[in-house]
Each structure stands twice: as C-alpha cells, then as structure tokens.
Amino acid sequence: MTPVIELQDLRVKLGRREILEGISCRLGAAGAGKTIGLLGPNGAGKSTLILTLLGFHKASGGKARILGFDCHKQSREVKARVGFMPENDAFIAGMTAVRFLRVMGELSGLPSRVALEKAHEVLFHVGLGEARYRAIGTYSLGMKQMAKLAQAIIHGPELVILDEPTNGLDPSARARMLQLVREMKEEHGMSVVLCSHLLRDVEAVCDEVIILKGGRLVHQANLEEERRANRRFVELEVSGDDRGFGAALRGHGAEGVSEGGGRWRIVLPPGVEIDVVWQLVARESLEVRRLTHRRDSLEEIFLKAVGHIERTPHENALPAEQVTNDGRL
Amino acid sequence: MAVYKRGYTRYQGALTGHWARFFVLPRFAWRRLLEQRLVVILLVAATFWPLLCAGFIYVSNHADLLLGFDQKMSAFLRIDSRFFVIFMNAQSVFAILLSAFAGPSLIAPDLANGALSLYFSRPISRVEYVLARLLVLLGMLSLVTWVPGVLLFFMQSAMAGWSWFASNWQLGVGVFFGFLLWILLVSLVAMASSAYVRWRIVAGALVLGVFFVLAGAAELTNAVLRVEWASAFNPGRAMNQIWCAMLGADPIPGPNATFCFIVVSIMAALLLFVLNRKLRPVEVVS
Numbered sequence: 001m002t003p004v005i006e007l008q009d010l011r012v013k014l015g016r017r018e019i020l021e022g023i024s025c026r027l028g029a030a031g032a033g034k035t036i037g038l039l040g041p042n043g044a045g046k047s048t049l050i051l052t053l054l055g056f057h058k059a060s061g062g063k064a065r066i067l068g069f070d071c072h073k074q075s076r077e078v079k080a081r082v083g084f085m086p087e088n089d090a091f092i093a094g095m096t097a098v099r100f101l102r103v104m105g106e107l108s109g110l111p112s113r114v115a116l117e118k119a120h121e122v123l124f125h126v127g128l129g130e131a132r133y134r135a136i137g138t139y140s141l142g143m144k145q146m147a148k149l150a151q152a153i154i155h156g157p158e159l160v161i162l163d164e165p166t167n168g169l170d171p172s173a174r175a176r177m178l179q180l181v182r183e184m185k186e187e188h189g190m191s192v193v194l195c196s197h198l199l200r201d202v203e204a205v206c207d208e209v210i211i212l213k214g215g216r217l218v219h220q221a222n223l224e225e226e227r228r229a230n231r232r233f234v235e236l237e238v239s240g241d242d243r244g245f246g247a248a249l250r251g252h253g254a255e256g257v258s259e260g261g262g263r264w265r266i267v268l269p270p271g272v273e274i275d276v277v278w279q280l281v282a283r284e285s286l287e288v289r290r291l292t293h294r295r296d297s298l299e300e301i302f303l304k305a306v307g308h309i310e311r312t313p314h315e316n317a318l319p320a321e322q323v324t325n326d327g328r329l
Numbered sequence: 330m331a332v333y334k335r336g337y338t339r340y341q342g343a344l345t346g347h348w349a350r351f352f353v354l355p356r357f358a359w360r361r362l363l364e365q366r367l368v369v370i371l372l373v374a375a376t377f378w379p380l381l382c383a384g385f386i387y388v389s390n391h392a393d394l395l396l397g398f399d400q401k402m403s404a405f406l407r408i409d410s411r412f413f414v415i416f417m418n419a420q421s422v423f424a425i426l427l428s429a430f431a432g433p434s435l436i437a438p439d440l441a442n443g444a445l446s447l448y449f450s451r452p453i454s455r456v457e458y459v460l461a462r463l464l465v466l467l468g469m470l471s472l473v474t475w476v477p478g479v480l481l482f483f484m485q486s487a488m489a490g491w492s493w494f495a496s497n498w499q500l501g502v503g504v505f506f507g508f509l510l511w512i513l514l515v516s517l518v519a520m521a522s523s524a525y526v527r528w529r530i531v532a533g534a535l536v537l538g539v540f541f542v543l544a545g546a547a548e549l550t551n552a553v554l555r556v557e558w559a560s561a562f563n564p565g566r567a568m569n570q571i572w573c574a575m576l577g578a579d580p581i582p583g584p585n586a587t588f589c590f591i592v593v594s595i596m597a598a599l600l601l602f603v604l605n606r607k608l609r610p611v612e613v614v615s
Contacts, residue, residue: 054450056610076452080344084450086443093438094361106353107451109344117332118340125337137442151447156339188339 002068004028004036004159004191005053009062012045012052019048021215022062027208030067030158033185037206037223038195039302044212046195047087050161053193054084067158080109083152087163087195090148091136097123097147098132101154108155115154122150127176141168149180153190160184161193166201174201181205203298211302221301234266234277237290248280262289350452354461355468362431362469371430372472375423379477382416383484390488408485410578413500416478417507417572421565423473424515425540428466432519433532435462440527440607449610459520459604466516475508503575511568514593517600518564524607540564557583561592568593 003026012020028034040046051057053066055075064071069078092100098119105115123132126146131139136147145165152160162181166174182205184190196202202209203223211219238245239262249256249266254276256266266277274293281288362368389406439445448458482501486494518539523532543563550559560566560583567589573579574586 051611054610056446056449079450079452082450084446086446086450088443088446090443090447092444092447093442099357103353103357104447104451106345107350107448107453109350109452110340111342111345114340114342120332121335121337124333124335129333153337154340156341188337190339 001032002030003065004030004034004067005193006065006068007062008064010049010052010059010064011061012048012057013060014048014057018060019215020045020052023049023212023215023217024062025210025217025220027210027220028191030191031189033189033191034207035181035185035192035194035205037202037209038193038212039197039199039202039209040212043214045215046212047163048215049212050084050163050193050195053078053161054082055079081158083108083155083157083160085148085152085160085162085165087167089144091144093137095136096133097128097136097139097150100136100147101151104151105154108157110155118154122154123147126150126180142170142173145169145173145177149177153184156188157190159191159193161195163195164197165194166196166198178204199298199302209298209301219301221298223298226298226301232268232274232293234264234268234274235290235292236264236266236277236281236288238262238264238281238286238288240284240286242284242286245280245284245286248284249277252276252280262286347452351457351461354448354453354458355464358435358462358465359468362434362465365431365434368427368431368469371423371427372469375420375427375473376477378416378419378423379481382412382477382481385412386481386485386488390485408489409497410500410503410573410576413478413482413504413576414569414572414578416481417474417504417511418565418569420474420477420508421511421515421568424470424511425537427470427473428515428519429533429536431469432466432516432536433523433529435465435523436520436608437523437527437529437532440524445608446610455605455608459608462520463513463516466519467512470512470515471508474512475505478504478508500576503572503577507568507572507575510571510593514564514568514597517597517604521600521603521607524604558588560584561589564593564596 005025005027007023007025010020010023011018027036038046038049048057052059052064053071055071055078058072066078067081069081071078092103095103098116101119101122102112102115105118106112110118120129120132123129126149128143128146128150131143136144139147145168149162149165152162165181166177169177178201181192181194185192185205192205194202194206207222207224209219209221209223210217211221236256242258242262242264245264246256246258252272254266254268254272256264258264268274268276277291278288385406386408389408439448445458449455453461479501482504486497486501519532519536522535522539523529526532526535544565547559547561547563547566550562551557561570566581566583570581570583570586570589571593573581580586
C-alpha cells in the first residue's frame with residue numbers, strides 16, 4: 001500500500017544551516033483515513049518538514065513523497081491532493097467567507113458553481129454558517145481557525161495538513177476542532193497530518209506519531225498499538241527503603257524504574273490494577289508522598305524522545321547492566 | 330436540499346483544467362477592483378482625453394470645417410506621429426494613477442494576511458501568481474491606453490482612407506506596443522512596491538514616488554552635472570523617447586531611444602528581482 005508520507009534521508013538546508021538532518025520514515029497508508037501526529041520541541045524542524053512536503057522548501061538531499069508523488073518534481077500533483085491549514089493568520093482581506101472559500105475552491109480545481117455550493121456546505125460544516133457573509137477580517141481568532149480549516153478541505157483532498165489547528169481556541173472550540181479532525185478521517189476517509197505542541201490533542205486524534213528533535217527523527221510510534229496494549233502508567237513518590245520495590249513490582253508483572261529520591265515510574269500491564277501498587281507499598285513499609293495514575297502514554301514517549309527522561313519502564317532497549325536488580329538506573 | 334441540512338461531503342467530480350485555475354485570480358481581482366469607487370472614477374476620467382482626441386480627428390478629416398483656418402492651423406490639426414505621442418503622454422498619466430490606486434491592493438493584502446501560503450499550497454506557482462496579477466493590471470490599464478489609442482488609429486484610418494492607413498500603419502503598431510511596454514513597466518512598479526512595503530496606502534504612495542521623484546531626481550542630476558543622460562532615469566521621459574522612435578516622431582532632446590530602452594529594461598529587471606525576493610509563501614530568516 002502506498003504510504004501517505006515517505007521520507008528517505010530527507011535533508012533541508014536554509015541558508016547555511018541544516019534544519020532537517022536526514023529523516024527517513026514511512027507514515028500512514030493512502031486511503032486508510034489515518035491521522036499522523038507531528039511532535040517536537042520548538043526548533044525541531046516540524047514546520048520545515050511540512051513546508052518541504054508542500055514544496056515551499058527544496059530538499060538539499062534525500063527524497064520526500066506524498067501519496068507516491070515526489071514533493072519537488074511532482075509538486076503540482078501533490079498540491080492537487082493536499083489541503084493545508086497554516087499556523088499563522090491566512091486569508092484574503094476584504095472578502096466574505098463565502099467568496100474567500102469560493103476562490104480557494106476554484107483555485108483547487110472545483111468548477112465555479114460547485115465551488116460556490118461547497119463554500120456554503122463547508123462553512124456550515126465547520127460552524128460558520130451564520131457568519132458566512134461576514135468579511136473574514138472581522139472574524140475572531142477561533143472563527144479564523146475554522147475558516148482556515150474550511151479552505152483546507154473544501155476540495156475534498158486526500159491528505160489534510162494541519163499546522164497547530166487548536167492554537168488560540170477556547171475549550172469548546174478546541175473540542176469542536178478535534179471532533180472535525182476525527183470526522184475527516186473516520187467519515188470522509190481523509191488522511192490527516194497534525195502538527196501540534198499539545199500532546200493531548202495529538203493523543204486524542206492521532207493513530208501514528210513521529211517526534212522530531214534538532215532536525216532528526218527521534219521516535220516513531222503507533223498510538224493505535226499503544227492504545228490496544230492498554231497499559232497504565234503510574235508515577236509514584238515514596239519515602240523509606242525502596243530497594244526491594246522494583247523486584248516486588250516485577251513479581252506482579254509490572255515494570256518500574258526508579259529515578260532516585262523515592263521517585264518511580266511504573267507500567268501496569270493489562271489486568272493488573274492500581275491496588276497492586278498500594279499493596280506492594282504497604283508490604284515494603286513505604287510512605288506514599290505522591291501518586292499519579294494515567295492511561296495515556298504519549299507524554300511518556302515524548303519526554304523520553306526529547307531527552308527529558310531516560311527511558312520508559314517497560315522498554316528493554318537499555319543494556320541490562322545499566323539497570324540494577326531493584327530497577328534503579 | 331437546503332445547504333445547512335446537507336452536511337459536508339468530499340468532492341469526487343472532475344477538476345477544472347490548468348488555465349481555468351489560472352484565470353480565477355484575475356477574474357476575482359477585476360471584480361473587486363470594479364467595486365472600488367475611486368478606480369471607476371479614474372477609469373471614467375481617463376475616457377475624456379480620448380473623446381477629445383476623437384473629436385480632433387473628426388474635425389481634421391472634415392475639410393469644409395477647416396476652410397476658415399490658415400495654414401498654420403491646418404498643420405496643427407494634422408493627424409500624425411506627433412498627435413499620437415501627445416495622446417500617449419496624456420494617457421500614460423492615467424495609467425500611473427490607476428496603477429497607484431489599484432496595483433497595491435492586488436499583492437500587499439495577500440502578503441500582510443499570509444494568503445500566499447494558501448495560494449502556493451494549491452497547484453499555482455509563484456510565476457503564475459505574478460502573471461495572474463500582471464494580467465489584472467494589463468487588462469485594466471489597457472482600457473485607458475492602447476485600446477482607445479488603437480481605436481483612434483482605426484477611426485483616423487476609416488476617415489482618411491486606405492492610403493493614409495497604408496502609409497501610417499506603423500503608428501497603430503507603435504501605439505499598441507509602446508503602450509504595452511509602458512503598462513509592463515507601470516505594473517511591475519506597482520507590484521514590486523506593494524510586495525516591498527506590504528501596506529496598501531504606502532505602496533500606492535511609493536508607486537507615485539517612483540515616477541515623480543525619479544523624474545525630479547533625474548532633472549536635478551542633469552542640472553547639477555550639466556548633462557543630459559540622467560533623463561533616461563526619468564521613466565516618463567525615457568518612455569516618451571522610446572515612443573518617438575517607435576512612432577517615427579522627432580526625438581525629444583536628451584539620451585537616445587536605445588539608451589532609454591536599456592535603462593528601462595534594467596529598471597524592469599530590478600523590479601522583477603524585488604518580486605522574486607518578496608513573493609514567497611514563507612519567510613526564511615537566515
């Protein structure tokens with residue numbers, strides 16, 4: 001199956017600085033309707049990657065393909081199949097939303113009459129139906145975000161690239177935006193690339209995620225599989241002698257890594273409940289200072305990928321000699 | 330079914346061709362320009378001089394009306410290259426004013442509001458975007474330049490007969506290509522100004538400034554250095570000299586048409602350079 005995005009040792013230089021330093025990956029599958037999350041700290045190269053995929057930057061080495069088309073050599077074919085929602089303000093001044101979307105639709109190849117129909121249709125879809133005859137310049141930030149989303153999907157693209165779509169949105173608008181992204185993939189079969197700093201947004205809608213740091217791909221994860229694994233993460237802080245705690249956890253099928261100072265990161269496998277942790281803490285005569293319990297794993301993955309934590313407890317990537325019997329690093 | 334009940338569906342039909350997409354930008358831009366009152370007023374005002382010239386041609390072709398005039402007056406009323414050069418000089422001012430009012434509204438707002446990333450994420454290249462914007466100005470400025478000029482030429486040909494047309498056809502060609510050259514220069518100035526300053530009002534002032542300030546600076550240089558070549562840097566005067574050469578009229582004092590053409594070409598190249606630098610979907614800070 002053709003991947004939605006295929007990168008082969010992609011390198012991009014802006015001026016003398018190399019922004020992307022050889023990224024290789026295959027993401028999504030054409031027509032499968034999946035959402036790919038693009039994560040990374042500021043300056044990681046996320047926007048550069050998006051702009052290179054759109055043909056705005058020329059790769060200094062390697063290849064980038066979207067839906068099987070070369071992003072540079074077959075830029076026209078790529079752009080005909082892609083909808084882009086930029087991060088910053090982007091609209092045509094002095095135009096009503098209907099006319100703006102009509103122009104965008106016609107530029108994407110919709111016949112004039114169809115473009116007008118679709119403009120109305122998509123504006124109602126994103127919740128701007130009542131404001132569609134207002135000039136976009138008079139819209140609030142949240143409304144502009146929705147208008148940007150509308151112009152990205154008016155022509156029914158196969159791939160929609162969203163750059164920070166929930167920026168500046170209030171909680172209800174944010175929920176609406178994420179719902180629209182979910183509908184795009186589930187009901188309309190579009191593939192979506194979502195670039196966001198908000199891990200919760202990515203976690204809520206993405207099936208795959210790649211994490212960039214310093215222009216390199218540091219992690220690629222399949223969130224669907226992570227969700228299926230149904231692991232639960234516990235952050236625990238205890239006082240007392242916790243040297244036997246790691247072995248005790250392993251005895252119950254759980255994995256734990258001590259970060260020192262009584263702080264533990266624990267992964268509970270499916271079927272093992274949080275009560276087990278309480279029982280083990282009581283058995284080891286430890287005092288619990290803090291316990292946080294969550295089901296999601298993206299934050300864990302992200303922090304590990306960008307180097308804020310050493311490793312995820314369940315991971316066996318580190319050599320055994322680096323981990324003591326009691327789980328300490 | 331009412332549109333609000335319909336819900337969103339992906340478009341699966343046939344897409345329009347490349348040229349249909351290309352003409353979307355000029356089509357909507359013309360519509361927006363004609364919604365501006367000032368542009369319409371200028372377009373109407375630009376018809377007065379051609380109407381006056383048409384009356385002049387009518388009078389000059391009716392000998393019975395000239396019977397009472399002396400020879401000097403008869404020579405004044407002759408329709409020749411001098412007549413068309415004067416006509417072109419007057420209309421060129423309207424072209425500057427129109428481009429100053431209409432030109433900046435084509436590009437500056439797109440840059441100020443980040444619309445370029447929306448255009449260029451569609452199957453439209455930077456060159457096509459510039460050509461589409463150029464076409465908008467070309468269409469509008471044609472209405473006040475070569476269209477009335479060529480109409481006047483054909484009016485004169487119809488009234489004066491085949492022999493006049495056969496011996497003066499180069500006037501019609503000169504008017505057409507001379508004005509096209511002027512439109513190209515004026516449009517590039519308008520587009521480069523709006524791409525450079527991004528603020529519509531300032532861009533409009535910059536367009537006027539390029540023509541009027543350069544004219545003043547050129548004459549000042551001539552006066553201070555006691556030379557004539559600086560006139561070539563006055564776009565209006567340089568173009569006037571080129572038109573004289575194209576229409577076969579007596580040249581005006583100053584640098585010759587070839588030198589003026591070279592200077593105008595360099596100006597156009599600089600303006601294209603500015604457009605190339607400024608019209609990008611994203612700004613890269615090195």
